[in-house]
Structures are given as structure tokens and as C-alpha cells.
Amino acid sequence: AFNFCAGPATLPEPVLKQAQEEMLDWRGTGMSVMEMSHRSDEFVAIAETAEKDLRELAGISDDYAVLFMQGGASSQFSTIPLNLLGEKASADYINTGIWSKKAIAEAKRYGTVNVAASSEDSGFVTIPDQSAWRTSADAAYLHYTPNETIGGLEFDFVPDSGDVPLVADMSSTMLSRPVDVSRFGLIYAGAQKNIGPSGLVVVIIRKDLLGKARKETPTMMNYQVIADNASMYNTPATYSWYLAGLVFKWLKEQGGVEAMGEINYRKAKKLYDFIDDNDFYANPIEPRFRSWMNVPFTLADDALNGEFLKGADARGLLNLKGHRSVGGMRASIYNAMPEAGVDALIQYMSEFARERG
Numbered sequence: 238a239f240n241f242c243a244g245p246a247t248l249p250e251p252v253l254k255q256a257q258e259e260m261l262d263w264r265g266t267g268m269s270v271m272e273m274s275h276r277s278d279e280f281v282a283i284a285e286t287a288e289k290d291l292r293e294l295a296g297i298s299d300d301y302a303v304l305f306m307q308g309g310a311s312s313q314f315s316t317i318p319l320n321l322l323g324e325k326a327s328a329d330y331i332n333t334g335i336w337s338k339k340a341i342a343e344a345k346r347y348g349t350v351n352v353a354a355s356s357e358d359s360g361f362v363t364i365p366d367q368s369a370w371r372t373s374a375d376a377a378y379l380h381y382t383p384n385e386t387i388g389g390l391e392f393d394f395v396p397d398s399g400d401v402p403l404v405a406d407m408s409s410t411m412l413s414r415p416v417d418v419s420r421f422g423l424i425y426a427g428a429q430k431n432i433g434p435s436g437l438v439v440v441i442i443r444k445d446l447l448g449k450a451r452k453e454t455p456t457m458m459n460y461q462v463i464a465d466n467a468s469m470y471n472t473p474a475t476y477s478w479y480l481a482g483l484v485f486k487w488l489k490e491q492g493g494v495e496a497m498g499e500i501n502y503r504k505a506k507k508l509y510d511f512i513d514d515n516d517f518y519a520n521p522i523e524p525r526f527r528s529w530m531n532v533p534f535t536l537a538d539d540a541l542n543g544e545f546l547k548g549a550d551a552r553g554l555l556n557l558k559g560h561r562s563v564g565g566m567r568a569s570i571y572n573a574m575p576e577a578g579v580d581a582l583i584q585y586m587s588e589f590a591r592e593r594g
């Protein structure tokens with residue numbers, strides 16, 4: 238079966254198999270990783286190796302702290318303003334869809350949000366041209382969402398934020414292709430796409446941005462505290478951290494993010510090419526900004542949606558139903574989705590259009 242779901246986790250099969258083999262007895266310790274003390278030498282080694290591998294994969298220099306936090310990407314929507322607004326009056330946000338809107342709504346609880354650009358008028362099918370953004374040189378940071386998971390809209394460039402720290406919700410971008418981390422002040426990513434199980438959130442923060450949290454910031458949300466305690470201020474999500482570590486090892490075996498980026502480009506391109514060439518299917522996003530990870534599409538007749546999904550299920554093409562707010566279909570094709578899965582989907586879509594179109 239091929240699972241086209243956007244989460245709560247899209248783990249590569251070899252990783253799940255390894256986890257299964259190690260589940261009851263991790264390397265002769267007689268314990269599951271789940272049962273180990275997070276202060277034990279064994280777990281600390283697992284945690285440190287995961288961080289080291291992530292740094293290697295994503296090219297993260299020592300100028301940045303890597304934090305393994307909890308509460309998913311959504312908790313960062315408030316953690317970020319609490320930590321980064323500091324003395325500044327406002328922060329800039331770019332609105333490109335549902336996840337940007339959620340980040341904006343949350344930040345408004347803590348300060349003034351300047352929506353410097355929005356593609357809402359277009360129905361979020363494009364990215365506003367950067368030359369028209371109304372950013373402020375005095376903003377605490379500039380926040381954007383490189384890949385809007387639900388809309389299937391992805392930036393094909395890294396915005397230029399000048400001296401203002403650039404903050405990115407990379408939940409659906411992280412490790413899907415090479416990214417120049419040095420362009421960013423802070424990157425955060427809910428783990429459940431290309432990293433590991435949901436609940437875990439990885440934060441990559443430039444060290445000069447630590448230590449600026451407002452005094453009322455909950456301790457668990459204070460980046461400085463989490464960094465000082467190597468992400469073990471409280472009991473971390475140990476098993477998720479371990480699984481993320483297995484994913485990082487798997488990614489390195491695949492050739493890292495460069496190799497992954499090539500595969501992902503190919504997977505997305507063949508699916509969009511097929512959709513564009515076939516009158517029965519449509520994707521509304523401006524081609525330049527189509528997501529490599531999430532491909533929403535509609536059928537020529539919505540009344541056929543149920544039948545399409547039933548037929549897909551019968552072939553082991555699972556979870557193609559679009560997000561409830563968008564409708565239609567969505568194929569999420571994260572790193573864990575092999576190219577064969579995309580080929581099987583195209584084959585099915587082609588047959589369905591022939592028979593029912």
C-alpha cells in the first residue's frame with residue numbers, strides 16, 4: 238500500500254522495520270528505547286547522534302542551536318513571538334494560506350502583526366511578488382510559510398529580509414530539498430512530515446536570537462532554557478526523537494537532501510505533468526509555486542470523488558481525500574513516498590479518467 242496522507246507521520250518503511258526489530262530490546266540493553274531514562278548514556282547518545290546527523294544533513298553550523306521541542310509546529314506559533322518580539326513593536330508576516338493565517342492569529346495575541354503581503358485575494362494560488370511586500374526594516378522578524386501543506390503552494394525562493402531575522406515554518410519543506418540554513422534566523426518544523434512522529438517539533442535557531450524571551454514566557458517555551466538543557470529541561474519525547482534519528486540515518490543512506498531533492502522534484506513533476514495533460518484533472522496553483530510535497534487536485538466532476546477514492550483504496554492508494562477545508566483530492570508525497578507510489582497513482586488516475594471521463 239502507498240499512503241498519501243500528510244501526517245500524522247510518513248515514515249520510510251525500512252525505518253519502521255528497524256524500529257520494530259529494536260522495539261523490545263535496544264541493542265542488547267534488554268529495554269525498549271521508550272523505557273530508557275532520558276539521562277542514561279544510551280539515550281543521550283541516541284539524542285546526540287540524531288542532532289549530529291540532522292546538522293550534517295541540513296548543513297547547520299555551530300552558529301545555530303538545534304532544539305527538539307514538543308507541542309507540534311502549532312505551539313511555535315506562540316513560542317516565536319514570545320521569544321523574538323523583544324522590545325520591538327511588531328513583526329512582519331506573509332499570508333499565503335491556512336498555516337500562515339494560524340501563525341498570524343496566534344502572534345496577534347502577543348504584539349502587533351504587520352501582514353506585509355498576502356495572496357488571499359487570489360484564493361492562495363500564488364506567492365505575492367516580493368517587490369510589493371510592505372515589510373518594515375524595524376520588524377522583530379519576518380515570518381513566512383515556505384510550503385502551505387493544505388493549499389499545495391510552495392515558495393521557489395528564499396525571501397530577502399535584509400537585517401531582519403527570517404523565520405520559516407518548514408514543517409512541509411524540511412529535508413525535502415537543500416536549504417541554505419544561514420539565510421534564516423529561525424526554522425521550525427513539525428516532525429510528522431519528513432522527520433518523525435507528530436508532537437515533536439524541531440527548532441533551528443541562530444544563537445544570537447536566544448535569551449530575548451519576555452519574562453512571562455512559560456519556561457517550557459523559552460528557547461534559551463531549552464538550549465541550555467540540551468532539549469531535556471523536562472522529559473523529552475524520547476521515542477519520537479529516536480525515530481527521527483533513524484529517519485536521519487535513512488536519509489543519509491539515500492544520499493542526503495540533495496539526492497532527496499532530485500527524487501522529489503521528479504515525483505512532483507511527473508504528477509503535475511500528468512494532471513496538466515489530462516482534461517479530467519486540475520490543479521489551480523500557479524505552476525512556478527506548486528508544492529513538491531503536497532499535490533491537491535480536483536476531478537472534472539465532484540460527484541465522482543467517492544468512487545475515485547473507493548477505487549484508489551482498493552488498489553492500496555490510501556488517504557487521497559483532500560483536506561476538509563479544500564475538498565477534492567490531495568496526494569502528499571513526502572520523502573517516505575517512493576517513486577513507485579507516484580507511478581501507481583498516475584496509472585490509476587489515467588485508467589479512472591479513461592473509464593469515467
Ligand code: PLP
Binds near residue numbers: 312385435
Ligand atoms: N505548519 C504547517 C506548514 C503544517 O503543515 C502543519 C501541520 O500539518 C502545522 C504547521 C501544524 O503542525 P502541528 O500539527 O504539528 O501543530
